[in-house]
Amino acid sequence: MAGHAAENHGPMAQFEIKRLVPLELFGYDISFTNASLFMVLALVLISGFLILAMSGRSLVPGRIQSIAESLYEFVAGIVRENLGEEGMRYFPWVFSIFIFILTLNMLGMIPGSFTVTSHIIVTFALAAMVWIVATLIGFARHGVGYLKLFVPDGVPLWLMPLIVPIEIVSYLIRPVSLSVRLFANMMAGHTMLKVFASFAVSLPVFAKVFPVLFTAAFTGLEFLVAFLQAFIFTVLTCIYLNDAVNMHH
Amino acid sequence: MIAALTVLAAELPGIATDVAEALDEHKSGGLPQLHQPDFGPQLFWLALTFVLLYVIMKRVALPRIGEVIEERKDRIQRDLAAAERLKGETEKALQAYEKALADARTNATSIARQTRDSLNAEVDKERKAVEDQLAKKLADAETSIGATKAKALASVKDIAGDTVVSIVGALTNLSVSKDELDRALTSGSDK
Numbered sequence: 001m002a003g004h005a006a007e008n009h010g011p012m013a014q015f016e017i018k019r020l021v022p023l024e025l026f027g028y029d030i031s032f033t034n035a036s037l038f039m040v041l042a043l044v045l046i047s048g049f050l051i052l053a054m055s056g057r058s059l060v061p062g063r064i065q066s067i068a069e070s071l072y073e074f075v076a077g078i079v080r081e082n083l084g085e086e087g088m089r090y091f092p093w094v095f096s097i098f099i100f101i102l103t104l105n106m107l108g109m110i111p112g113s114f115t116v117t118s119h120i121i122v123t124f125a126l127a128a129m130v131w132i133v134a135t136l137i138g139f140a141r142h143g144v145g146y147l148k149l150f151v152p153d154g155v156p157l158w159l160m161p162l163i164v165p166i167e168i169v170s171y172l173i174r175p176v177s178l179s180v181r182l183f184a185n186m187m188a189g190h191t192m193l194k195v196f197a198s199f200a201v202s203l204p205v206f207a208k209v210f211p212v213l214f215t216a217a218f219t220g221l222e223f224l225v226a227f228l229q230a231f232i233f234t235v236l237t238c239i240y241l242n243d244a245v246n247m248h249h
Numbered sequence: 250m251i252a253a254l255t256v257l258a259a260e261l262p263g264i265a266t267d268v269a270e271a272l273d274e275h276k277s278g279g280l281p282q283l284h285q286p287d288f289g290p291q292l293f294w295l296a297l298t299f300v301l302l303y304v305i306m307k308r309v310a311l312p313r314i315g316e317v318i319e320e321r322k323d324r325i326q327r328d329l330a331a332a333e334r335l336k337g338e339t340e341k342a343l344q345a346y347e348k349a350l351a352d353a354r355t356n357a358t359s360i361a362r363q364t365r366d367s368l369n370a371e372v373d374k375e376r377k378a379v380e381d382q383l384a385k386k387l388a389d390a391e392t393s394i395g396a397t398k399a400k401a402l403a404s405v406k407d408i409a410g411d412t413v414v415s416i417v418g419a420l421t422n423l424s425v426s427k428d429e430l431d432r433a434l435t436s437g438s439d440k
Contacts, residue, residue, distance in 0.1 A: 012280065017287040029289045036294035043298045043305075050310035057317050059324060065317075072314045092307035100302055121288045122295055129299075187282065 011194040015118055015187065034114045035122070042103040042116070071099065075234065082238035083245060090241055093133070097126065098234040105186065105226035109219070117229075118186040120179060127179035130237045138244035149247055178236055185229050189222045410434060 021032035053068035061069055075095045079087050101117060108115025116122055138146040150167040151160070196218065199211035281287075413433075414425050425433075 015281040017281060017284065017291070019290070023290075025293075028293070029286065030293040031290045032294070033287070033290050035287075035291050036298075039294050039298040043302050046302060047305045047310060050306075050314070054310070054313040054317065057313065059317070059321055061317075068314055069318060072311065072318065092311050093303060095311060096299065096303045096306045099306070100299060116295075118282070119291060120282050121291050125292055125295055126299075183282070 011191045011198070014114070014190060014194060017119075035116050035119065038104065038107055038114050038116050042100060042107060045107075046099050046103055071095075075099075078231075078234055078238055082235070082242050087238070087241065087245060094234060094237055094241075097130070097237055098230055101126070101182070101233055102227065102230035105230055106223075108186065108190065109223060109226055115186050115190055117182055118190055120183045123183040124175065124179035126233075127175040127182075130178065130240060131175040134237075134240040134244040137241065138247075141245060142247060146244070146247070149243060174240060178233065182229050182233055185225055189218075189225055193218055193222060406434065 018034045019031040020034060020037060023030045023032055049064075050068050050071075053064040056062065056065060058065065072095070075098050076088070076091060078098075079091050079094055083090065104116040107113055108118065138149070142148075150164050150171065152163060152167065155163050193215060196211045196215045200208050200215065203211060410430050414430060417423060417425050
C-alpha cells in the first residue's frame with residue numbers, strides 16, 4: 001500500500017506539470033498545463049475581484065472595497081517608503097508583481113491545487129524581469145554613471161579591489177537569490193505538508209493525532225509564509241528599483 | 250501516550266522507506282521543477298498572464314482605486330477647509346457681537362449718567378425756586394407781623410388812654426381832656 005501511495009501521492013507529485021491541452025506555436029510547446037490553469041485563474045480572480053470591488057466607487061467604502069483599497073495602500077506604502085513619491089510611476093508594475101505572487105501562493109494553499117510559485121523557472125523568470133527592468137532603468141537614468149553603484153562611498157582606496165568585485169557579484173546574483181528564496185520556501189513548505197499528511201495515512205489510528213496536529217499548525221505557518229514571501233519579493237523589487245532610480249546604497 | 254509513541258517509533262523505519270521510495274520515484278526524472286521540457290509552456294503562460302495582468306492593473310483596476318482614494322482625500326481636505334472657514338466666520342461674528350455688547354454697555358452708562366445729571370440739575374433748580382418762594386413768603390410774613398405789631402402797640406396806647414379816661418371818670422367824676430391825657434401818657438412813658 002505504501003509503495004502504491006508513493007506512486008500517486010508522493011510528496012513531489014504535487015509539483016508535476018500536467019499538460020491539460022497540448023498546444024504548439026511555431027514548433028514551440030505552449031501547452032495549457034495545470035500551471036497555466038492556475039496562472040489564468042489568478043489573473044481572472046485578481047482582475048475580477050478588484051474591478052468588482054470598485055464597481056460602487058463609493059466615498060465610504062464597503063467591506064470588499066476596503067480590501068481592494070487596503071491592498072492598494074499597502075503596496076503604495078511599500079513603494080513610497082522605498083522609492084519616494086516619484087517612485088509611484090512604477091507602482092502598477094510593483095502592484096502586479098505583489099498581487100500575482102500573493103494570489104499564486106494563496107491558491108497553492110488550497111488542498112489538491114497547484115502552486116505555480118513552487119517552480120524555479122517561474123520565480124526565476126519573475127526575478128529576472130525585476131533585475132532586467134531595474135538595470136535598464138539604472139542605465140537609462142544615469143548612463144555609464146550607474147556603474148558607480150559598484151563603488152560604494154567612504155571605502156578606502158586600497159579596499160576597492162576587494163569591494164568592487166563583491167559588489168558586482170552581489171548585483172549579478174540578485175535574480176538568483178530573489179527567485180530561489182521564493183521557490184525554495186514554497187516547495188519546502190508544501191513538501192513538508194505532504195510528508196506529514198501522509199504520515200497521518202500510514203500511522204495506526206491512535207497515533208494519527210500527532211501528524212494531524214502538526215499538519216494543522218504547519219498549514220497556519222504556511223499561510224504566513226505565502227504572504228511573507230510575496231511581501232519580501234515586493235520589498236526587494238522596490239529596493240532594487242531604488243538602487244536604479246536614486247543610486248542610494 | 251507511551252504506547253502511541255512506541256508504535257510511532259516502531260513505524261518510523263517504515264515511514265522512512267515510504268519517503269525514500271517517494272523521492273526515488275522521481276530520481277529518474279529528477280525534481281519536477283527541473284524537468285526542462287516543461288519550461289517552455291510555463292514561460293509562455295507566465296508571460297501572457299503577467300502582461301495581461303499588468304495591463305489590466307495599470308489601465309483599469311488601479312486608476313479606479315486611486316481615483317476613489319484621491320477623491321476621498323480631496324473631499325476630506327475640502328470639508329476641513331470649509332470647517333476652518335466657518336470657524337473663522339464664527340469667531341468674527343462672536344467678536345462683532347462682543348464689540349456691540351461692549352458699545353451698548355458704554356452707551357447705556359453714558360445715557361444713565363446724562364439722565365441722572367439732567368434730573369439732578371432740574372431738581373436743584375426746582376428746589377431753589379421753592380426755597381426762594383418760601384424765603385419771600387417768610388419775608389412778607391415778617392413784614393406784615395411787624396406792621397400788625399406796630400399797629401397793635403399804637404392801639405394799646407389808645408385803649409389805655411380810653412381806659413384811663415373811663416376809670417378816672419368813674420372814680421372822680423372828672424373828665425380828662427385829650428391834651429391832658431396825652432401829656433400824662435407821654436410823661437408816664439418817659440419815666
